[in-house]
Amino acid sequence: MHEKKPELSDAMKKKVEPKNFTKNPILGTKFTIAVSSAKGGVGKSTFATNLALALKSIGCNVGLLDADIYGPSIPKMFDINEKPKSDGQKLEPVMKYNIQCMSIGFLADQQTPMIWRGPMVTSAIKTFTQKVNWKDLDFIIIDMPPGTGDTQLTFSQEIKIDGAIIVSTPQEVALLDVKRGIKMFDKLGVKILGLIDNMSYFIGDDGKQYNIFGEGGVKKTAEEFEKEFLGEIPIDPEIGKSGDEGMPIVEKNPEHVISRIYLKIAREIKNQYLKI
Ligand SMILES: Nc1ncnc2c1ncn2[C@@H]1O[C@H](COP(=O)(O)OP(=O)(O)OP(=O)(O)O)[C@@H](O)[C@H]1O
Ligand SMILES: [Mg+2]
Secondary structure, eight states: OOOOOOOOOHHHHHHHOGGGSOOBOOTTEEEEEEEEOSSTTSSHHHHHHHHHHHHHHTTOOEEEEEOOSSSOOHHHHTTOOOOOOBOSSOBOOEEETTEEEEEHHHHSOTTSOOOOOHHHHHHHHHHHHHSBOOOSEEEEEEEOOSSSSHHHHHHHHHBOOSEEEEEEOSSHHHHHHHHHHHHHHHHTTOOEEEEEEETOOEEOTTSOEEOTTOSSHHHHHHHHTTOOEEEEEOOOHHHHHHHHHTSOHHHHOTTSHHHHHHHHHHHHHHHHHHOO
């Protein structure tokens, strides 16, 4: 006969209850928006950088925090090669395209493999959220690493996140991970602003729409979990090219059809939080 598993002690139950975590706001910021997805390579960093630029272009003061300690993307996507200044107490964010930026990639050599372990991730997050001189930000956009690991947990438990945006591609395999991500945020009491369907379709030279990775899956998942569906972003080689060049599409070509999609999403977010 199996032994009955011991019940969690009351102290332990309290520990995993999200409401018992003290969630600190990021100093110098009004609203913190996390761009996340449990799956890698779906376009989180692309979305985070372009959303930051779109919010800036409609008059918001914006910061961009690259929370990907293992594989930072912001130095490349914003073409930043300088190190942040420090007065010994606090780090100054690096200003690019009128956005205050911070990334582990500014501090470590891009070529150096980073063998960060759990405790170091936690201390890097503390530094980025409490020891950076973020100044008068309306929004700080956090570009999360893939997965539901240390970074997501530490942020969700210790930092006041005002909204999480979940980016997915339409494939079933991506959606499975998205569902995991939704459950994690729900459990940790983080409000999900909505889901984005990235690489949703492709418009061919013939003008026809090709749903390469399937159709409607992200929207359906949003409905299933009673979350907002924030929109579709098609596959466009310009998105990859501009990101690789260090000037994301919203900055490079604000009139581009993709930039307009970002601007629409940015306006909705601005209205929701700043109530203008
Ligand atoms: N809508 C799109 N159309 C074309 N290319 C895209 C689109 N969105 C993202 N990409 C490209 O896909 C690749 C992966 O994007 P990105 O680095 O933003 O993903 P990620 O989710 O942040 O990845 P990781 O999990 O590694 O952090 C990049 O080369 C990017 O330029
Ligand atoms: Mg990324």
